[in-house]
Amino acid sequence: MTIYLPIAEIPINIFLLFFVGGVGGILAGMFGIGGGFLITPILIFLGVPPSVAVATSANQIIASSVTGFMGHWYKKNVDIKLGMYLLVGGVAGSYIGIMIFSLLKKIGQIDLAISLIYVLFLGSIGVIMALESGRSLLGKHKKVSGEKEAPNIFAKILGIYKLKAYLKTKTLPFHVKFEASGLDISAILPLGIGLFAGVLVSIMGIGGGFIMIPAMIYLLKMPSKLVVGTSLFQIIFITSIVTIMHTISTQSVDVVLALILIVGGVIGAQMGLKMGAKLPAEKMRFVLSVIILIVCLRLAVGLFFEPSELFTIEQVFE
Amino acid sequence: MKTLVTFMLLLCSVFFPDYAFSRPILADVMPRKIDIDHNFKGVKVLVYGVQNDVGNVVIIVRGPKVNQILREKGKVAGVWTNVTNLKVKDFYNYYSISSTTELERINNKSLLENLEVGLDNINFQPVKSRNILSFNDAMGLKNEALRLMQSKKLYSENTNEILYWGETLFKTFIEFPKNISKGVYNIDLYLFNDGQLQSFQSLPIIVDKVGFEEFVYNSAHENSLLYGLVCVLIAVALGLLVGLFFGRR
Numbered sequence: 001m002t003i004y005l006p007i008a009e010i011p012i013n014i015f016l017l018f019f020v021g022g023v024g025g026i027l028a029g030m031f032g033i034g035g036g037f038l039i040t041p042i043l044i045f046l047g048v049p050p051s052v053a054v055a056t057s058a059n060q061i062i063a064s065s066v067t068g069f070m071g072h073w074y075k076k077n078v079d080i081k082l083g084m085y086l087l088v089g090g091v092a093g094s095y096i097g098i099m100i101f102s103l104l105k106k107i108g109q110i111d112l113a114i115s116l117i118y119v120l121f122l123g124s125i126g127v128i129m130a131l132e133s134g135r136s137l138l139g140k141h142k143k144v145s146g147e148k149e150a151p152n153i154f155a156k157i158l159g160i161y162k163l164k165a166y167l168k169t170k171t172l173p174f175h176v177k178f179e180a181s182g183l184d185i186s187a188i189l190p191l192g193i194g195l196f197a198g199v200l201v202s203i204m205g206i207g208g209g210f211i212m213i214p215a216m217i218y219l220l221k222m223p224s225k226l227v228v229g230t231s232l233f234q235i236i237f238i239t240s241i242v243t244i245m246h247t248i249s250t251q252s253v254d255v256v257l258a259l260i261l262i263v264g265g266v267i268g269a270q271m272g273l274k275m276g277a278k279l280p281a282e283k284m285r286f287v288l289s290v291i292i293l294i295v296c297l298r299l300a301v302g303l304f305f306e307p308s309e310l311f312t313i314e315q316v317f318e
Numbered sequence: 319m320k321t322l323v324t325f326m327l328l329l330c331s332v333f334f335p336d337y338a339f340s341r342p343i344l345a346d347v348m349p350r351k352i353d354i355d356h357n358f359k360g361v362k363v364l365v366y367g368v369q370n371d372v373g374n375v376v377i378i379v380r381g382p383k384v385n386q387i388l389r390e391k392g393k394v395a396g397v398w399t400n401v402t403n404l405k406v407k408d409f410y411n412y413y414s415i416s417s418t419t420e421l422e423r424i425n426n427k428s429l430l431e432n433l434e435v436g437l438d439n440i441n442f443q444p445v446k447s448r449n450i451l452s453f454n455d456a457m458g459l460k461n462e463a464l465r466l467m468q469s470k471k472l473y474s475e476n477t478n479e480i481l482y483w484g485e486t487l488f489k490t491f492i493e494f495p496k497n498i499s500k501g502v503y504n505i506d507l508y509l510f511n512d513g514q515l516q517s518f519q520s521l522p523i524i525v526d527k528v529g530f531e532e533f534v535y536n537s538a539h540e541n542s543l544l545y546g547l548v549c550v551l552i553a554v555a556l557g558l559l560v561g562l563f564f565g566r567r
Contacts, residue, residue: 004356006527006534011359011496059549066557067564108389112399240550247546251538255549262553266560303397310391311459312400313466315384315411315499 007254008052014260016046021060021261025268028064030275030284036061036206039261041118041295050114051105052254055246057205058239059258064265065207065235072229079180079226083233085187086194086212090238093198098245101202105250115299117204122296125210129289133282164219181222189220194234201242207235342371342517343509350521352494353528360496363523365505366489373511374419375480376435379492379523381412381472382501388463404459405445411499413440413467416476416490426513433515435508437464437475471495500526 002011020042024035036057043053072078104110172186193215197208212231216222222230247253275284345367352361365377386409392401421436431439442463444456467473472495480490492505502522509517527535537545 002357004354004358004531006531007538009497011357059553062550062553063557063560066554067561070558070561108387108400108403112397116397236554240554243550243553244543244546247538247549248542251542253538253546253549255534255538255545255552258549258553262556266556270564305398306393307391307398311462311466312389312391313386313463313470314389316387316405 008048017260018264021264022268025265026272029269029272040205051252054205055252056254056257059243060261061207061239063262065232069232078229082178083230085190086234089191089194090198093195094202094242097199097202126292133285352525362491373509376417376508378506379414383408384411407443414474424510
């Protein structure tokens with residue numbers, strides 16, 4: 001059964017879309033990650049225009065972030081004050097991101113930019129994850145709990161350790177006290193982290209949690225139980241702002257597509273929670289890394305091999 | 319379908335004998351309006367009519383003229399990316415031509431050019447751009463544009479697909495693919511004889527999005543801010559709902 005997506009302007013099988021949302025949900029339930037980084041490229045493979053895929057993905061993330069945030073809010077695992085600083089940085093970042101997005105769209109390079117950024121991110125994350133989980137599966141690596149190890153990998157890729165070493169030699173101005181987290185740090189740090197994540201939300205259609213979480217743990221030294229709830233607090237607002245900015249500047253949010261993905265995601269997340277509890281964490285992490293690498297490879301093929309059609313034509317609205 | 323058409327043609331000639339036979343060519347189209355809804359898969363439109371004079375019939379369906387961007391990919395630093403971006407002004411977003419004979423046999427090249435009859439005669443107006451070297455290079459891309467539009471099934475050229483009953487009654491089917499855009503399309507009928515245009519008739523056909531699809535599309539384009547707010551509210555509401563159901567577990 002196909003459904004005509006009014007903004008993407010293509011008919012796609014509705015069950016396939018539920019499945020895509022469900023896969024995102026399963027990943028979220030199992031690994032506590034947003035899944036946006038897989039949903040966006042898969043939508044592109046299905047024929048959804050890249051700009052619609054990115055913008056709609058941002059809309060879909062709002063729902064899963066609200067649900068996730070509520071769980072942390074009940075447990076009082078949120079530092080609202082620090083979240084506000086992340087948010088202010090994020091607003092600026094998402095505005096910059098939208099500007100870059102519109103510019104790239106105008107000069108016809110948005111597809112290239114999205115593919116290139118995704119190949120870089122997915123490639124490096126996938127390889128490191130596969131190596132680490134593969135090594136520990138073979139028993140050559142000391143087993144660490146999944147939750148703590150995941151940020152480690154991302155922190156490595158993002159060069160957070162290097163940045164941390166550099167920051168130790170400097171003292172940044174504008175110190176602020178964050179009582180809930182028991183921190184006394186420069187306001188520039190949370191603002192900067194929020195800004196960087198905001199740019200990624202606009203361009204990649206992801207929540208940016210996998211950037212913020214390691215940065216908050218290793219750079220800010222925030223208590224880890226507050227990290228996820230606080231980052232979700234920021235993500236809810238930033239993805240909402242980005243969704244509205246996309247609807248105004250590019251009209252590329254497809255509400256029908258978002259709705260299907262949200263519903264699929266809810267069902268998937270419940271399945272993921274159950275599966276995650278039953279299956280061995282290391283094996284699942286290895287499987288996830290393989291999925292990531294397959295998506296990365298598929299995107300890379302489009303970039304590095306001669307396409308069968310060199311020309312494209314599309315209508316422009318002015 | 320066939321009997322229905324025959325019946326309608328007969329009806330036409332019975333009720334409007336003078337009108338029908340006083341004009342060299344007279345036609346109608348069915349349906350007159352195409353609705354794009356959630357399970358739209360394309361549609362075939364029937365054009366039928368009477369030809370009361372000798373000559374060759376050419377039926378052209380033209381969509382709205384829109385601005386398009388033609389892009390060419392090339393390899394830059396090992397990566398395939400768009401290297402040429404050519405803006406084309408007022409290019410039909412749909413063009414289908416059916417004729418009773420090859421267009422060359424009409425034997426009046428400049429007339430066909432003026433009337434934009436035939437894929438090769440469609441106006442192609444490149445807008446000046448930085449990465450195009452010359453006007454000739456830009457015009458050289460016309461064939462690529464025509465080829466792309468044909469592969470999208472938005473442009474088509476059909477010879478000998480106009481069917482006749484006897485000498486005067488004719489019909490043809492014109493395919494509107496699933497990817498057509500909304501707008502007013504014109505069905506233009508020409509009767510050429512001896513290299514001259516004998517008769518001409520134009521019929522409009524409206525393609526529109528209907529129902530929920532139209533509502534969503536229009537809201538997104540006309541009330542962008544409100545549409546965005548609604549998108550966000552739906553997501554927040556669903557998230558809250560799920561959180562209330564499963565959150566405390």
